[in-house]
Amino acid sequence: MLAPEIPFNRSSLVGRELEYIFQTMTVGQIAGDRTYSKKCHTLLERTLGVQKALVTTSCTHALEICALLLNIQADDEVIAPAFAFVSTANAFALRGARIVFADIRPDTLNLDEKSLEARITSRTKAVVLVHYAGVGCEMDSIGAIGRLHGIKIIEDNAHGLFGKYRGQWLGTFGELAVQSFHETKNITCGEGGALLINDPAYNERAEIIREKGTNRSKFFRGQVDKYTWVDVGSSYLMSDVLAAFLFAQLEVWPSIQARRRLIWERYANELSDWSRTNDVRLPIVPDHCEQAYHMFYLLLPSLTARHALIAHLAAQGILAVFHYLPLHLSKFGLRYGGKPGDLPVTEDISDRLLRLPFFCALTDADQERVIEAVREFKP
Numbered sequence: 333m334l335a336p337e338i339p340f341n342r343s344s345l346v347g348r349e350l351e352y353i354f355q356t357m358t359v360g361q362i363a364g365d366r367t368y369s370k371k372c373h374t375l376l377e378r379t380l381g382v383q384k385a386l387v388t389t390s391c392t393h394a395l396e397i398c399a400l401l402l403n404i405q406a407d408d409e410v411i412a413p414a415f416a417f418v419s420t421a422n423a424f425a426l427r428g429a430r431i432v433f434a435d436i437r438p439d440t441l442n443l444d445e446k447s448l449e450a451r452i453t454s455r456t457k458a459v460v461l462v463h464y465a466g467v468g469c470e471m472d473s474i475g476a477i478g479r480l481h482g483i484k485i486i487e488d489n490a491h492g493l494f495g496k497y498r499g500q501w502l503g504t505f506g507e508l509a510v511q512s513f514h515e516t517k518n519i520t521c522g523e524g525g526a527l528l529i530n531d532p533a534y535n536e537r538a539e540i541i542r543e544k545g546t547n548r549s550k551f552f553r554g555q556v557d558k559y560t561w562v563d564v565g566s567s568y569l570m571s572d573v574l575a576a577f578l579f580a581q582l583e584v585w586p587s588i589q590a591r592r593r594l595i596w597e598r599y600a601n602e603l604s605d606w607s608r609t610n611d612v613r614l615p616i617v618p619d620h621c622e623q624a625y626h627m628f629y630l631l632l633p634s635l636t637a638r639h640a641l642i643a644h645l646a647a648q649g650i651l652a653v654f655h656y657l658p659l660h661l662s663k664f665g666l667r668y669g670g671k672p673g674d675l676p677v678t679e680d681i682s683d684r685l686l687r688l689p690f691f692c693a694l695t696d697a698d699q700e701r702v703i704e705a706v707r708e709f710k711p
Contacts, residue, residue, distance in 0.1 A: 338649060338651065338689050338702060339691075340651045340652065340690075341516045341690070342691050342694075343520055343691075346580070346692060347580040347583060347584040348580045348583075349577045352579060353576045353577060355576065356368055356572050356573060357573070361572065363569070363571065364570055364572065365549070365552070367572060368575035368576040368578070369387050369570060369575040372385070372575050372578055372579050372582060373386060375579065375583065376526060379585075380501045380504055380528065381504060382509075383529065383535075384528075384529040384535050385526055385529070386526060386538060386539070386542055387575055387578065388524070388568045389525065389570055390512070390523055390525045391490050391510050391524075392422075393568045395423035395510050396423045396426065396568075397538060398458075398510065398527070399427045399429070400564060401538060401541065402458055402508075405427065405429075406427075407455060408429045408455055409431075409455045409457065410429045410430070410432065410457060410459070410460060411432045411434055411451050412424070412431055412459075412659075413435070413436050413442070413443045413678070414658045415436045415464070415658065415659075415678045416462045416488070416656060418662075420462060421433075421665070424458070429457070430668060432451050432456070432668070433665070435677050435678050436675075436678055439616045440464065440617075440621075441464045442461070442463065442469040442470070443461045443474070445473040446473075448473075448477055449481075456481070457483065458483060458484040458485070458486055459474065459486070461474060461485070462488045463491055463502050463624075464491060465623065465626050465627050465629065466518075466624025466625060466626035467495065467624075468495060468497030468498075471497050471500075474505075475505060478506075484506070484507045485505065486506050486507070486510070487502065487509035487510070488510055489502050489510060489511055490510065490517065490525075491624060491627070492624045493585075494624055495623050495624030496621070497621055497622075498620050503528045504528070505530075507530055507531040508528065508531070509530065510525060511525055511526040511528065513578055518585075518589065518592060519581045519582055519585060521574040521575070522574065523574070524570050537563065540565055541564065541566070543565060543569065544566060544567050545561055545565030545566075546565070547559045547562050592625035592690070593625045595628070595694055595699060596625045596628050596690070599614075599699070600614055600615070603630075603706060607630070610709075612631065612711065614630065614631075615628065615629055626690075628688050629655070630688065631685055632685075632711060633684070635684065637684075637711035638654060638683070638685075640711070641706070641711070644705065645705055648701070650701065650702055650705055652687060652688055654682075654686055655682070655685050656682060657682055658670075660678070688702055689702055
């Protein structure tokens with residue numbers, strides 16, 4: 333009989349989540365931008381040093397706000413890695429932009445900065461990058477390219493909250509950045525996100541877009557005597573019930589990160605010999621990057637080997653998953669002219685990457701089961 337299943341991810345209570353939810357329910361004000369939303373804004377701003385943070389209903393919606401803030405129009409071009417979640421591209425495709433897909437580095441699996449300049453044209457409006465697995469992209473090079481060509485940089489930092497690049501927080505390099513608080517992320521409220529604004533020129537309009545295109549935020553601050561429709565926008569405010577859950581996690585973020593670091597380092601240490609013997613590559617973290625400990629992945633020798641390892645782990649009650657399919661080869665992505673062989677690193681990595689169970693509540697005993705099961709496997 334199999335031991336109880338070890339899931340890929342499991343959410344857990346790590347602080348005062350239920351207490352804060354009870355408080356906001358007791359007050360009876362649970363719409364957006366109430367007490368706990370504001371607490372989340374303040375904590376993110378003070379911790380990261382960003383001049384404005386706004387929680388949203390999802391990271392996807394935060395990306396959509398970015399597209400609106402940059403006035404992305406039909407036929408504008410936006411460069412994005414093909415090895416990314418669909419929202420990274422879709423938020424800009426939704427505005428009519430042509431997505432120009434870029435390949436990734438074979439080491440960190442981040443946007444290959446050396447391929448970036450060749451993709452820039454007179455129509456390029458922005459570069460959206462992903463700090464994959466919470467390891468920073470090469471922001472020195474990417475930032476210099478953006479400044480040289482007058483292109484805005486947006487950081488999709490869904491994996492990278494509280495990670496750093498050369499000592500600076502991820503999410504603080506581009507004009508705009510986004511965060512995810514989906515249940516699979518380090519800090520979670522089930523569904524949620526945040527917009528980080530590093531250029532104050534976007535502050536006022538971001539509030540308007542997030543409030544359905546109205547100046548309602550000014551009304552609540554007493555700056556106008558009524559609010560009205562002044563711009564495009566949508567309903568991007570996180571409920572204060574979710575913000576209460578989120579704040580409880582954010583205020584103990586160091587302990588969450590410390591636990592995840594222990595899990596990550598145990599995987600790395602105890603699978604190192606097995607990986608060398610079996611031609612499997614473990615994650616690479618450059619010395620100048622402080623990762624966010626978002627995931628632990630293996631790069632198997634082949635697609636066949638990955639399928640076999642997933643099946644081997646499943647037979648022992650352990651759920652492991654692969655990750656992104658190349659966006660440039662997806663049904664929708666093909667309309668931007670993608671074809672097999674265009675982005676060889678993305679296509680190779682997508683076939684071979686496998687993610688192991690990784691969450692704060694993963695017990696030492698369950699992690700030992702995962703490690704032993706992996707060690708038993710011979711590609």
